[in-house]
Amino acid sequence: MMVERRPMSDFLAHAGLIVSVLLIAFPVWVAFVAATHDATRMTQVPLPLWPGDHLWENLKTVFLTGYTGSSAGVPMWLTLTNSMVMALSIATGKIIISLIAAFAVVYFRFPFRMFFFWLIFVTLMLPVEVRILPTYEVVANLGMLNSYAGLSIPLIASATATFMFRQVFLTIPEEMLESARMDGAGPLRFFWDILLPLSRTNIAALFVILFTYGWNQYLWPLLVTTEPNMTTIVMSIRQMLAAAEQSPQWNLIMMTSLLAMLPPLLVVVVMQRLFVKGLTETDK
């Protein structure tokens, strides 16, 4: 059955979409406008709805010197770097470990194989928040507080990604493995030459999700870092709000928020192209 084209329903559909887009984009617009005014303007009512002329000034302030009103004035180039290192380590770490774990579970016959698979799977029920005290204890004892290792390693193990790669590997026909065996490829060669390229698109999709996950981490970085120079950008926003001795400087806070949104956005935009391209050429 063909969907009929009716001008009226077209109009309603478009109107609905446009309103939704405006609704979602409005807060971002407000944030952007706030980031272009100076601190005094942001304390006056009504709040501005059109951009002012302090964009560069605000950008320079947060980027180079940090939030001036707070005691922990960490420049944003540092918090951005910290967040970037953490998010990248978590995403790549999760992908590498999950790929290897799934490879072992799917392609090797070893004792208690399914037991280990379920063991991995059960950890789904133990997110960071549940095991935060013991994990903190371990990280502290290993001397990893205030380090990139402490920020990322405890978050790397991932049952979800392992499970997903397991499903991906299961869709690859058995003949592919047999063919590779006939060609003389050992397990590692098969992994590197056949499995990895065939899971490329899934890796890309997962990277988008995991990078955003890593970037948005808040509770864990808050616990394991005490030194200002290890602050991540998400943490820094909260610290700005908590500045006790004065009212929050919304222009700088919004500028930070905007910039904090950029890297995940960039990852999504860049990876989406690869992701879609991959989806249209599924031939496993």
Added chain:
Amino acid sequence: MADIVLENLKKSYGNTDVVHGISGQINDGEFVVVVGASGCGKSTLLRMLAGLETVTAGEIRIDGKRVNELEPSERDIAMVFQNYALYPHMTVFENMAYSLKIQGKSRAQIKETVQAAAEILEITPYLDRKPRQLSGGQRQRVAMGRAIVRQPKAFLFDEPLSNLDAKLRVQMRVEIKQLQRRLGTTSVYVTHDQVEAMTLGDRLMVLNAGRVEQFGAPIDLYEQPQTQFVAGFIGSPSMNFFKTTVIDNGATLRVGQQTNIQLQTNLQANDAEVTAGIRPEHLFLTDDGVFEIELLLQEHLGAETLLHATLSDSGQAITVLVPGYQQFEPNARLKVGYQPDKVHVFGDDGARLG
């Protein structure tokens, strides 16, 4: 180039025996087709040869060397899979070059070998394409190219034509045969299609429920089937079987009430129940034929007409192949004769008698 010897080869999965002791020799340069219905163990046999399945008991020797414990890649054989199993992310060239690359051949050497193989198979224009940009027949060629470049001791084919349409299948069948002749490589080919088997094989190994029913030249299987299974499996349309009783001290078989089939060589039995087999193409319409049949259905194939009918007196099914286009009344009663030298007799156990 090598011969392959199977010695009492067995395979079981747990308590289930799939292959019950297969023995046989495949000579150097020979094209052997393993044929049988699905589930008869033919693919398992091939996979044991390839090293993809372990051998439960018995021995496989390729070129005189026991290979039971060798990895697939160490057996120096190449396999063409049913769904081709081409690596989708590699170009045709890379697909064909992969095994050579693993062997550590030099770039120039790989290029030369792949190009030579591509020329034989006429796929040179597609070397830079990905498998998904190829048609079924082209993919099939690439799969064969992948086997050729390794210059193995033997080719193994696992129903390689079953994914192709009928016309292409006939064409590729001829090409595979020519290729094998040209290269002279020992080949084992598994199929369930008896036409493919008859046309391709120097010799056929007919498998049934994990056992070898008969292993011989196609024409021997057709003319001298050793078991009822082989008789029914080889030849299309398949052989007619009639329940008969031996009379006249083994000189005659009686079908139903009064229809008699005269045997050319006497049987050593009397009064026994045996099965007589006559191929549809060895029956003909004649006014003094011994069989009276009642027509059920006529199939016009153009060059010949296939008549499905029942014997009037005993109701047993019979098919008769008559030349040319012939039209009969529905439910017509016809007289059918047989060629006396083309009668096969099988005992209770399905083995050939006489």
